[in-house]
Amino acid sequence: MDVAGLAQIKSDSPPHATAQALAGGTWLMSEPTAAKPTWIDLAGRGWDDVTDDGKHLALGAMISLSALPDHLARWPEASRLARAALAATAASSKVLCQATLGGNLGLALPFGVMNPLMTLWEARIEVQRGTGISPRHLAATALQTGDQTTALAADELVRRVHLAPDSMRGRGAVQHLRLNAASPPTLSVWVWQTDAAPERVRVVVSAGTPSPQTVLARSADEAAAGLSGIPFLTDNLGPAEYRRGILPVLLRRAWAQLESART
Amino acid sequence: MKVEVDGQSCLGKTFPGQSLLTWLRAAGRTAPKLGCGTGDCGACTVLLEGAAVHACLTPAQRAADRPVQTLAQLAEGSAGVERWHAAQAFQCGYCTAGFLTTLAATPPGQVDNALKGNLCRCTGYAAIADAIEGHSRLADHPDCPPDRHGPALLAGRSSYTADIIPAEALHLAVWRAPWAHARINSIDTSRAEAMPGVVAIFTPADTPDVRYSSGCHALPERDPPDLRMLDGEIRFTGQRVAAVVAETPAQARAALTALLIDATPQPAVTTLAEAKRGEVPVHPTAPDAAPNVIASVNTASAAWDAPADAHSPPVIETRHFRTHRAQHVHLEPHVTWAVPRDGGLDLTSSTQVPFLVQAKLAALLQLPMEKIRVRKPRVGGGFGNKQEMLTEDLVAWAALRLQRPVVWEFTREEEFIATTTRHPMELTTQVSFDEYGKWNRLGLTAEADTGAYGNHASGVLHCALFEGLAPYRFAAKKAVGQAYYTLTVPAGAYRGYGGAQGVFAVASTVEALAHAAGEHPLDFRKTHLVRPGDPLTIGAESAAQHELSPNALEMCLARVKAWSEGGDRVEPPSGPEWKTGTGFAVGLITAGPGPMHRSSATVTWEESGRLTLRSGAADVGTGTDTLLATIAAEVTGLPAERIDVITADTGDTPYDAGSFASATASVAGEAVRRACRSLIETLFASTPPNWDDAPRHPTERRTARATFAPDRTSVSFAVQGMRVAVDTETGQIRVLESMTALDAGRVLHPVAARGQVEGAIMMALGWTLWEDLQIAPDGSVANPTLRRYRIPGWGDRIPMHIEFCERPDPLGPLGAKAIGELASNGVAPAVANAVRAAIGITARELPLTPWRVWEELTASA
Known part of the structure; x- marks a missing residue:
């Protein structure tokens, strides 16, 4: 619904501590959030990139949740589990087509499905920091620290998720x-x-x-x-x-x- | 910003944080509806570059220069729309655009996933499933006319109150109290007054010091005048404190944040137990009255009070039950707008009761009735929550003071925290037996929590006792009840009007007695249920004169028993942990009890060769406009297509009490029947009428009018069966199927009647199993969003077997009687009784959540 008190939505600004990142879903329009006068729209900046070198798979934070099972197609059991995970969410398919991998990880809702999945698969999370600072990585198990809290600093965002074959082959x-x-x-x-x-x-x-x-x-x-x-x-x-x-x-x-x- | 909407270029301003939904609606594209604003209901669905999205969750600026499609375009030539029409897959229709738009972008085979985000509160999803499967309900009933509002609705052109707001209207928003109990010391409006677009601010000091009740029914003296338009005494979290009127909704909301309000919190009373202690009075009460008691019933029959045999005093068994709050969740929020006119005003509102609102406003504003015109456009459901005056008073006041049009639209959160709920109750049944062990006495005690205000408290309490006790034919009966104020969101009218609570307690008790007696529960009931000629009593009191249809209840009992013996139709989940059981319940409602209801109708034979029917009855999405036309068509012999229907406008239609108590068909319908008969007698010397020869020149004779105010009441019964599976390891309940047999007189419109029953069952299932409006320790509503207050969705639908055991009613029009609320009341006890049959535990408290069942299982183990 309409959000009161918002001064601007910028699409060309890097993440910073006084701004709220706007991903795809968007949860920000549906739940009261801490008042930050600026939103930074992450759409359109190429963060839906997928890199597959035949071994490791790197998924950009802005890929949609509904696309995840297809990106995992070379590990059929993982893809099937991802599909089951999405079916179990409370979100509508309309939301799942817009909501993003990074957004779901970053929201850190207790009933979110990406944090448990990535924990299950021992994913590595690539974290984007302020301009000019090289990204850092952390284990998926370390990302969500509580009910809607994460290990991310205020100017950090999930940029990519890295998945390794040894963790993904299985059932x-x-x-x-x-x-x-x-x-x-x-x-x-x-x-x-x-x-x-x-x-x-x-x-x-x-x-x-x-x-x-x-x-x-x-x-x-x-x-x-x-x-x-x-x-x-x-x-x-x-x-x-x-x-x-x-x-x-x-x-x-x-x-x-x-x-x-x-x- | 430019957006291509339905193939047309649309230009409009936007602001950061605006959703695509409000942008589209401000641009006059009103097919997508505001239901929740949180992406949970799907009523706002549009296609953005071909993909279905919740417009309420989509930042407007993301739609810039992109194509958006709404139902207004998608409906053209749509096969889905055709199927929706054939199945009559709508009632109020507020969700319809969202469903059809979602399905327009859904590949075959993905319907279940796609519809997870679309909610319908009216249909129970059964007709929607028929539409998706291509099953035509109209083909099943070729004599049934389709709903006359369907074509506009299915084309995305229907006009709900919020769709026709005057462009020049000011927007009202209200600052609501964050305290359960407080006294306002001061309100500093200076900062807010200086904000852009603010036109006026109203505080308690500005509004009439008049007390009234928000509850609307034809016996206003039943409800205490305990409410002020704006009040400095806060009695629940969410109560109105101050109102801002501004040029735009965003400006009004922004100004609310600039109000400086100082208050002194007071001790809170948020539970029934605290209210009963009476240490903190919620309202002043008479010196001789118990604190916080707003309504009382205490009546026992002479047989109950007869001295006990000293040698064999009756052994009384008592059973305790508890029911909970629920929210109506009509998908259309409350919305009202008013336009000042000639010292009075024209008011347009989403209401069930336009004439009662008119009368209340006249008294409140001290205006002659004729100075206030109230009309009801298309309404997106009510279920009792629009039988209240919750928006109209403040909007009317503001419009009169400012002499400008004013509109007030509730948010979904306001629906949860500041409208009304079903009354939570604590109930106790008492039964005893004669020296042969035969059941011979029945008593029911009910304690209701009516919240901060007493609207409907008395009526609901009485109905809980009446509908619990009246179906049984004992000489020895007793009814005791109190309704208490607490400092919580007010309770009010809710589909069933107390009946669901009373029936839950008594029907659960009766089933237990049947099992103890070793009898089939329906055979056991047959012995003890009332028969034609029996009085309907709750103690010393008995109902007004009434009529029971001969044999109809017996037929219903036989139908449901046959269903229960017919074997499994729906497979339970596999695994030894799942146990199945079947349970039953019987409920009744009385329709049109005089003098509660009165309705008038006029019919006019027009020069055009068409009949115009005017009735004050309010179609709130239940199809009563179509039903009234059906009655007129049958009486006159005219095809329904030659009958125009005008309803629910105090300026253009005769009086009707409104849409409540399931009375529209029986009372308004009878007024229509009589008016039609009168017209025929006026126009034709002999029957049958020959309309082609009827005079078409304007004469006095061409309009006939009739009024119906029943002095007797017809009684409708529902016999219900539920089959459930229970997971004995987790307590989870799956409802496998239901069977409902109804003694509802002659069914005049089988498609609409079936829809009413299906919707009532599904709504009641939600209340039975998981819907629970929770009050936090500080008195606030803990779950005021559809994300946290879950109503049944597409995936929760169940097979519903429904049979109408038709016996024409001697009182109702053409033999019809009440249906709307009939199937609501037996669902909870039937499910609870089925759980008992499955796993042997007795459910005494609703909702039957998995953890409640699991706790019972754990305790019994």
Whole structure:
């Protein structure tokens, strides 16, 4: 909806601390945000670049969420999981066609789907800093630090996501529990088993937690034990006790789904 | 900025932060609608370079020099529009442009994903699914005329209140209280007055010191006059404090931020328990009245009060239940505009009750009735929330003071924090048995939280007790109830009007008794339900004279029982953790209870050879304009296409109480029938009428008028069954299918009637399973967006089996009776009873969220 108090939207300015980056979705038009008088429109500056050298894949921050599965086509299981992730979002397909990879990562919503996916795949996040400063990189596990908080400084933006083949070849599963067909999940459990190291499965818990929680485990029980101390949210999608209580159920189901995918 | 809209170049100014939606609407392109402003409802969908987008989320400047298409262009020659018409896949139609525009850009096979972001509150999605599948409901019922507003609606040309705002109108915005309870000390308007575009600022000191109720019905004395237009005493978070009128909406909103308001917070009372303690009175009460009690019922039949047998006193079983707040979520927000005229004003509003608003405004503004004209254009749903005067008072006041047109459009957030809700209630049933173990007494206690103001508190409380108790034929009955003020968003009229709460408690209790007796729940009910000739009682009180249709209820019970024994039609999810069960409920509504409702109609035989029907009845998207024409067509023998319908305009149509209590068909419809009969008797010496020979010259004789004010009430029943699957590990409920059999008299328009039932079921399912308007500890609404208050969406639709067991009603027009709210009230208990059948736990509190079921499962384990 119309945003009051905005002085300008600039499309030719680099990110800076007193400006708000405008990506694609756009969440900024739908939720009250900290008042910054300037928005910097990231559309049209070529940040939807995709680099594939046959091994590593680098995805520009402005690629649309709906395009992600196609960009992952050479890893069919990863592509399938990405598609399942998008189907599980509360956002409409209209939003998914406009919303971006970088925007979803940067918003760091508890029920966002890109942070858990990138954590699952051990992605590296390339961070754009102010003009003339070389980018820095951080692990996807380190990006989201809490409910709508990230490790990014005020003048930093996600520029690219780097995916490595060893992390992407494998198979995965996801289990969500939702109030209704289009509500954000109350709890999501993601599992991913790589071909390179199949004995241990990476598990990510999201939606009911402030940020994605991850553990490597050999079984659902081991994962449950490893995740026993994680924080859970209480909100209109469910109380923390409930989320804690059903985590072992979703872990077991995710494991069964993974077994089924393997066979 | 230039945008190519529907193939035409459109020029307009924009500002940073403006959405494409408001830019388009300011440019006169009104096919996309404002529903939520947050990208959750889809009503604003347009195509931007061929891709469907939420216009409310799209910065206007991103559309510069790009093509935008709306339904106004897409509808031309569209097969989708044809299918929408054939299935009559709309009611209020506010969502229609969004659905059709989304589908225009959706490849086959991707419909489910595409429609995730489109909400419809009226249809229950069943007719929409028919449209998408190419199923024609009109073909199923060739005698059913299509909705007469459909062609404009499906062409993106329908005129809702916000679509026809005068260009010169000033815009009103309101500063709302952030406190649950406070006293305003001062309001400094100087900074705001100096801001660009600001024309006026109103504070409590500027507005009439008159108290009234926002609730509108024909018995105004039922509601306490406890509300002021602007009030220095704050009683809920979201209450109006001051109003700004400015040249543009953005200027009005900007000026709100410049108001300096000083207030002293007071202790808050945000729960029923706190209100009952009475330590903080919300409103002054009479010295002899209990603090915070706004309405009371206490009635017991003589049999209930009969002295107990000292040797075998009755064993009374009690069961406690709790229901919660819900929001109506009509997709069209409240909107009103007014134009001053000759010392009075013309007011256009999205209302269910134009005549009652006219009367309230006349009293409030101390103007003669004839100085105030209220008209209702197309309305995008109401469900009771537009049976209130929530916008009209302030708009009228501002327009009169400024002598300029003024408009006020609510945001979706305002709908959540500052309109009304369903009354949350705590209920207790009491049953006892004779010495043979036979059930012989039924009592119901209800405590309602009416929030900060008492609009509809009394009526809703009474209906909860009546609709809970009246279906059962015991001599020993008792009803006790109180409605309490709290310092929270006011409750008000909500589809079902208390019936859903009362029926939830009683129908859940009856099912438990049936299981305990080892009987099929419907057979057990048949023994105890009222029959023709029985009084409808709740204690010592009984309803006004009424009529029950012979055998109709029995037919309904038999239909639903047969369905329940018919085996699984919908497969439950696979896995041993899923358990299935079927539950039942019976609800009733009375329609048109005199003197609540009165309606007049005129019919005029025009020189053109057409009939003009005028009725004050307000079609709020339920199809009543079409229904009234259908009645006129049947009575006169004229084809519906030769009948013009003019409704809901206090300046041009005769009186009608309004659209509520499911009374339009039975009361307004009967007035139309009588007017038509009168015209025929006037024009023709003998029947059947031959209209081709009817006189067409202007004479006094060509108009007939009739008024209907029923002194008896017809009674409609719904028998409902729900089949659910419950995940015993997570508590998640999947509703597999529903069966509803209705004793609704003769069904005059089967397509519209079915749509009403489907919509009522789906709306009630949302309330049953997850919709919950939550109050934070500080008294504010905790989830005031559609993102956090989820209503049923496309993916939540269920198979709904619906049967009308038609027995013509002796009172209603051509045998018809009420339908609109009938299917609402039994859904929650039927689902709860199905959960009980599936996993053995008794659901006592709504909504039946997974965690609530899981807690019960965990406790029972």
